[in-house]
Amino acid sequence: MIRTRFAPSPTGWLHIGGVRTALFSWLFSKSQAGEFLIRIDDTDTSRSTKEFCDSIISSLSMLSINSDKNLVYQSKRFELYIDKIEILLQNNLAYYDKVEINEKTKDTNLDIQYKNRLNKDDHVIRFKNPKNKSVEIEDLVHGKVIFEPKTFHDVVILRSNGVPTYNLTTVVDDIDLEITHIIRGDDHLSNTAIQINIFKALDANIPFFGHLPMIHGVDGKRLSKRHGAVNINTFFEEGYLPEALINYLVKTGWSHGDEEFFSIEQLIKLFSIDKVTKSSAIFDYDKLNWMNQHYIKNKNIQDVANMITPYLELLDIKVEDRKYLENILSLGIDRDYNLKNIAAGITHYFKDELDYNLDDFPNINIEQSKNILNNVIEKLTKNTFENKSEINNCIKEVCVDMTLKFKDIGPVVRFALTARLNAPSIDELCFILEKDKTLRRLNNFYNNLN
Numbered sequence: 001m002i003r004t005r006f007a008p009s010p011t012g013w014l015h016i017g018g019v020r021t022a023l024f025s026w027l028f029s030k031s032q033a034g035e036f037l038i039r040i041d042d043t044d045t046s047r048s049t050k051e052f053c054d055s056i057i058s059s060l061s062m063l064s065i066n067s068d069k070n071l072v073y074q075s076k077r078f079e080l081y082i083d084k085i086e087i088l089l090q091n092n093l094a095y096y097d098k099v100e101i102n103e104k105t106k107d108t109n110l111d112i113q114y115k116n117r118l119n120k121d122d123h124v125i126r127f128k129n130p131k132n133k134s135v136e137i138e139d140l141v142h143g144k145v146i147f148e149p150k151t152f153h154d155v156v157i158l159r160s161n162g163v164p165t166y167n168l169t170t171v172v173d174d175i176d177l178e179i180t181h182i183i184r185g186d187d188h189l190s191n192t193a194i195q196i197n198i199f200k201a202l203d204a205n206i207p208f209f210g211h212l213p214m215i216h217g218v219d220g221k222r223l224s225k226r227h228g229a230v231n232i233n234t235f236f237e238e239g240y241l242p243e244a245l246i247n248y249l250v251k252t253g254w255s256h257g258d259e260e261f262f263s264i265e266q267l268i269k270l271f272s273i274d275k276v277t278k279s280s281a282i283f284d285y286d287k288l289n290w291m292n293q294h295y296i297k298n299k300n301i302q303d304v305a306n307m308i309t310p311y312l313e314l315l316d317i318k319v320e321d322r323k324y325l326e327n328i329l330s331l332g333i334d335r336d337y338n339l340k341n342i343a344a345g346i347t348h349y350f351k352d353e354l355d356y357n358l359d360d361f362p363n364i365n366i367e368q369s370k371n372i373l374n375n376v377i378e379k380l381t382k383n384t385f386e387n388k389s390e391i392n393n394c395i396k397e398v399c400v401d402m403t404l405k406f407k408d409i410g411p412v413v414r415f416a417l418t419a420r421l422n423a424p425s426i427d428e429l430c431f432i433l434e435k436d437k438t439l440r441r442l443n444n445f446y447n448n449l450n
Contacts, residue, residue: 001180002034002180003177004183005182008041010056011048013052024183036065039173041170043163063242064242072177081172082118085118094128096123113161124159127168131152132149134147141278181208182207210276216280217282218283239338248288252281254276254277256275308325311343317350324349329346354419361411361421368408372398373416373446377442380394383435385438391427
């Protein structure tokens with residue numbers, strides 16, 4: 001059975017690039033009817049926290065990326081690592097090395113000691129890396145990759161504080177968990193030859209490797225905070241939907257013809273590792289926004305109302321009339337690209353009084369606007385507000401009575417009702433706001449012009 005894994009370090013929040021790695025590894029296993037495991041690489045106990053760990057697992061779960069078996073924590077497996085290191089020592093495949101003073105700065109977590117039977121003060125244990133033969137792999141993404149012996153060195157596998165290192169622990173775990181395919185970022189490519197040699201030294205089967213190109217910013221450099229949000233939690237907080245994030249991240253390194261949108265079920269059916277691109281992807285926020293907007297737009301109004309309510313509450317808006325919220329959202333949820341922005345954009349519908357800033361209405365004709373408002377108020381006062389067509393007819397009558405075009409009247413009324421020029425149609429606005437709130441806003445704006 002094919003078995004893949006994702007091995008995050010809980011020393012910080014989950015990076016969007018890490019999410020993509022987890023996603024590709026998960027999709028590969030599922031497309032092959034295999035298993036996907038999550039291993040927590042928490043040997044750096046001074047920086048690893050439960051908060052980071054819980055956040056990583058929660059974020060992956062929100063994206064439906066779940067482990068098929070219980071989580072594995074490296075911090076609970078030290079005895080297993082020590083056993084394997086002892087075997088390497090006994091077989092003359094590892095050795096003790098005195099830590100020089102100038103090297104101690106490289107030996108992390110020296111304040112945390114893990115005494116074990118292999119510990120020697122001021123000594124590390126190094127793996128005796130063979131330097132007489134190249135290492136060749138057929139990478140699932142990059143094809144044939146050859147590592148020359150001159151690049152090999154004897155890596156530390158046990159620090160002077162008793163803590164085993166990454167290159168040793170990851171190999172031991174992959175052996176113990178029977179991982180068949182390792183899909184990870186190509187920033188790990190340089191470790192691959194060392195790890196393969198450790199696999200061989202432990203007389204274990206060597207898994208297949210697939211190294212994913214990194215995600216870069218628009219400047220061509222590795223994606224980081226300077227390019228914008230990179231923490232997956234930030235995207236959730238801003239109201240990006242899990243399905244949009246999955247869809248977009250898949251498209252940053254994989255394609256299926258000209259298709260843009262895929263369900264999880266479709267991705268599992270269609271995903272193939274040989275379709276992963278070899279070149280680095282550029283994280284395109286505009287495309288992500290477009291995709292997220294698409295998914296929001298295609299949700300039913302009831303679901304959008306459920307999702308957006310927490311964002312309104314963060315803005316101190318309590319939704320007391322659920323139908324009113326749904327009606328507002330029906331005016332155009334496609335006007336923005338995430339839930340946070342949509343919530344911010346509809347706050348004016350819930351206010352008793354609007355803050356009118358005439359700077360937002362350039363070239364307004366004050367006297368004409370007051371006349372327009374007087375006429376509109378007069379007409380709408382007599383209106384029953386039973387349907388939108390009646391409201392629309394009132395506005396048309398004002399145009400005729402004042403010998404003005406709709407382009408002269410429409411902006412004034414929209415601004416009075418929403419405090420902004422870019423707004424839905426007047427008949428829809430009035431119908432949803434209802435008669436009392438409509439007239440109150442028209443009068444408030446009129447008074448504001450005096």
